Amino acid sequence: MSRIKVSANIVDDLKRILVSRKPQKASPTSPRYRGRLMEYLIAIFLSVAAFGVVVLTLFYYQTTPFFFFDYLKVESTEIFTRLFLVALAALLVPGAVISWFLLRISGRQKLLKEKVEFDAQLFGATTDSIMVHDLNGKYVYANEHACRFYGYDEEELARINLYELNAPEHAETVEASIKELAEKGQFTFESAHICKNKPLTPVEVNSRIIESHGRKLIVSAVRDISERKRTAEELRQTSERLQRAIEGAINAVALTTEIRDPYTAGHQQRVAKLACVIGREIGLADEQVEAVRVAGTLHDIGKIYVPAEILSRPGRLRQNEINLVKDHAQVGYDLLSTIEFPWPVAKIVLQHHERINGSGYPLGISGDEILIEAKIMGVADVVEAMASHRPYRPAFSVEEALLEILQQRGVLYSPEAVDACIRIFTQKGFTFE
Numbered sequence: 001m002s003r004i005k006v007s008a009n010i011v012d013d014l015k016r017i018l019v020s021r022k023p024q025k026a027s028p029t030s031p032r033y034r035g036r037l038m039e040y041l042i043a044i045f046l047s048v049a050a051f052g053v054v055v056l057t058l059f060y061y062q063t064t065p066f067f068f069f070d071y072l073k074v075e076s077t078e079i080f081t082r083l084f085l086v087a088l089a090a091l092l093v094p095g096a097v098i099s100w101f102l103l104r105i106s107g108r109q110k111l112l113k114e115k116v117e118f119d120a121q122l123f124g125a126t127t128d129s130i131m132v133h134d135l136n137g138k139y140v141y142a143n144e145h146a147c148r149f150y151g152y153d154e155e156e157l158a159r160i161n162l163y164e165l166n167a168p169e170h171a172e173t174v175e176a177s178i179k180e181l182a183e184k185g186q187f188t189f190e191s192a193h194i195c196k197n198k199p200l201t202p203v204e205v206n207s208r209i210i211e212s213h214g215r216k217l218i219v220s221a222v223r224d225i226s227e228r229k230r231t232a233e234e235l236r237q238t239s240e241r242l243q244r245a246i247e248g249a250i251n252a253v254a255l256t257t258e259i260r261d262p263y264t265a266g267h268q269q270r271v272a273k274l275a276c277v278i279g280r281e282i283g284l285a286d287e288q289v290e291a292v293r294v295a296g297t298l299h300d301i302g303k304i305y306v307p308a309e310i311l312s313r314p315g316r317l318r319q320n321e322i323n324l325v326k327d328h329a330q331v332g333y334d335l336l337s338t339i340e341f342p343w344p345v346a347k348i349v350l351q352h353h354e355r356i357n358g359s360g361y362p363l364g365i366s367g368d369e370i371l372i373e374a375k376i377m378g379v380a381d382v383v384e385a386m387a388s389h390r391p392y393r394p395a396f397s398v399e400e401a402l403l404e405i406l407q408q409r410g411v412l413y414s415p416e417a418v419d420a421c422i423r424i425f426t427q428k429g430f431t432f433e
Contacts, residue, residue: 129222137163151196167192167200185209202229254297261311270432272296275380281420291343292373299349302332314391329353330362352377355412375414379421
């Protein structure tokens, strides 16, 4: 099976960052140093005591014939008894101390053994694959779940460099993750691992660096995220289908307006196109640009309320007919506000004929009361409408349309939107085609 080769530079980086520092020797004031010193002192004391007992016993047997116990008025047995009691006391006192010390060690070893067994049970019971390896990827430990997951027994894993379990296409990700792990001591990343008897498996790896007996080890909890990936992909596909359905509905609604007014066919799409380019030129976020696109595609939907003969009449309209046409912004808002868009589409449609000096309609609001998306829409709508043919007038040139918004810059139209619109036509070659 194909595996990635771990870069020697990565191993060198790990060794340089993590292994270059040698562990410091124990300080004379540290508990470990004092404990060892006590062990040495007890051993020395017991050796001296035992040697003393042997010397006293030999001394007694060798010198008894030369002493005149009658002169000393002391029985020889009494001298031996006293010496024996002194030697026994010299053994019993440190013996008691050593027994207490050994009992403490035994108790701690028992607690440590129980903790190790408990930790081993936790590692065995977890649903994640727990693996321990050194900085070079050499196997140290794997729990039972890891063996089942990868399809190898412990002996087989011990012969594999664990870095090579990553799929070759994830080589760069793994190398970057190892560097990040070396710097932070803990890191979580996603990869795809090669298993013995099943397809390439997506995994989430949570790694931490620990120190054991003076060497650095990496402990990794590897979690199979196949189901998570599958669910995410299903959600993505569902979202795309829903987006396509919404897009189809938006285009269908926009088309009904254009069917009733053939002179403005394509107007909404062209306005949406120009408005999106202006929005990106200004620096709007992607979400705002998408709001501009949807609102631009539907901004004249309220004209469905206006009689078709008024929309297509070649002559001038009477005032009451003009007022009826102006109502399309409010009607569009009323229609679109019933739909739960993730953007303020209805509000943009309502405000796209408002002007920054308050002379627009239907609300007569001004300045910052108007959404930036609506300000952009207003500029794009005027430029496209002037540059297109209408039944009551011929089309103006794009230059004339740009001159109009330039003359009304800061009066009717947002200076920011006007400047961006002029740049994309004059410097970036924008066209409606």
